[in-house]
Amino acid sequence: MSGVHFDAAAIRELAKILRETDLTEIELVEKDSRIRVARQITVTQVAHIPAAGAPATAAPAVAAAAVAEPVSDATHPGLIASPMVGVAYLSPEPGAAAFVTVGAKVSQGQTLMLIEAMKTFNQIRAPRAGTVTRILVEGGSPVEYGEPLMIIE
Incomplete structure (x- = not known):
């Protein structure tokens, strides 16, 4: 330089x-x-547990179940998090087949989904090869910065 x-x-x-x-x-x-x-993103997710209406003896079990699942997605080593705010699309156009489905083997760099932000469609690509084990968003749904999108193992 x-x-x-x-x-x-x-x-x-x-x-x-x-x-x-x-x-x-x-x-x-x-x-x-x-x-x-x-900059890099850090994903933090908080589970909200309703306090009213649950018997006192059931509260600890409800709390443990409600907190365990979101935390495991947010800290999963195969997590693909949204790099931006926008709308997620699982297929290249309406009516077309999805880029990937649960159980699909993906290669590094393969397009997983699109996120539309400010009329621009941004490809979300696989950072590594693996198998899609969870898709955490629905097509056409809004996503926030850092929101878990998918898990690849």
Whole structure:
């Protein structure tokens, strides 16, 4: 990168914007230069357990069951989390076959689904080869940044 100089203050400002807006990536292009600032996501999921209406003796069992499943999806090593806010699509177009189904073997880089954000369809690709064991979203449903989408083992 000899001869190319970037303004460190501008990069810090872009990083600050990422934090303040919960974006995962910002790219700035001017003439012959390009700055791309991106960040990793951390998935945190909280289970809400209703307190009213359950007998006191049943509460611990309900709590354990309600908390165990979401935490295992959110911390699963094969978790594919949404890199953006948008609408998830499991097939390339309405009426077409899904990109993948539960039990499908996938290869690294294979398209798993699309997320539409600001009229742009973004391919969500497999980070590694494996088998799709769970699909955690429905086609056409809105997804949030960091939301669990799929598990590949």
